[in-house]
Amino acid sequence: MKQIQIAIDGPASSGKSTVAKIIAKDFNYTYLDTGAMYRAATYLALRNHLTENDAAEIVELLETYSVSFGRADNGEQLVFVGDVDVTHPIRENEVTNNVSWVSAIPEVREKLVYLQQLIAAQGGIVMDGRDIGTVVLPDAELKIFLVASVEERAERRYKENLAKGISADLETLKKEIAERDYKDSHRAVSPLKPAADAIHFDTTGVGIAEVVAFIEEKAKKIIDK
Numbered sequence: 001m002k003q004i005q006i007a008i009d010g011p012a013s014s015g016k017s018t019v020a021k022i023i024a025k026d027f028n029y030t031y032l033d034t035g036a037m038y039r040a041a042t043y044l045a046l047r048n049h050l051t052e053n054d055a056a057e058i059v060e061l062l063e064t065y066s067v068s069f070g071r072a073d074n075g076e077q078l079v080f081v082g083d084v085d086v087t088h089p090i091r092e093n094e095v096t097n098n099v100s101w102v103s104a105i106p107e108v109r110e111k112l113v114y115l116q117q118l119i120a121a122q123g124g125i126v127m128d129g130r131d132i133g134t135v136v137l138p139d140a141e142l143k144i145f146l147v148a149s150v151e152e153r154a155e156r157r158y159k160e161n162l163a164k165g166i167s168a169d170l171e172t173l174k175k176e177i178a179e180r181d182y183k184d185s186h187r188a189v190s191p192l193k194p195a196a197d198a199i200h201f202d203t204t205g206v207g208i209a210e211v212v213a214f215i216e217e218k219a220k221k222i223i224d225k
Contacts, residue, residue: 003029003124004222005139006215007132010146011181011192013153013160015203015211016128019146021077022212024126027219032119033069034129034136035099036079037112039090040067042102044081046094055107062111091164097176100183103130109189130184133195141222144215145194148203150178 006023008016017033024031044061045054065082072078079087089095102108109131116136120127127136133143148156154173161168184192194200199218203211 002223004141005120005137006126006219007137007140007143008128009130009132012177013157014146014148016146018208019211020126020128023215029124029126032116032125032127034116034127036090037067038099038103039095040079040081040086041108042095042099043086043090045102046098052101052105055105059107059111092166100180104187104189106189130192131190133198135190142219143195143198145198145200146203150174152204153177
């Protein structure tokens, strides 16, 4: 059976990662959480008191403390910076509220996109992010762009944070998500936007299982050609 590249893009909390993980497992593909990579870069920048003016230093840190992935006994994806498990620290509010400016640094994007493309070249992959279909995997056989209302995405993030023990306020999350959307879609390098050949899917009020079924049906048609 031939293997394909599946690119899933969309704004914060549109359901990308949850859906991508399930599809990768169902197809026995590699799953790459590019958002976690940018969060890891942000974690490094913040821990070393760096700003957007310190691009070279951030890239140097990424070369010194490589970002890698593992899996816990319960199946949870683990994220490491060097040999430090940062799975939970990179989801804290401090990182969430700073990842946009780190992601906008051209040198950081260039470094991480290179790593993402190396991993994708190894075989069947499901990758989610904001510029996968447009920049990272422009030749992906299937490109999906997920969207959802700010209200629903804030509600999802609110529930996720509470489940992880992270303090959260729903109205604050709505404001932060709207601001993140603006920053991500207006940055000069690799802005958040759908690829010309991407399939749009609005996940507002739609369950995860339905989104997965929709994407998997599209993927199977391409694989069976």
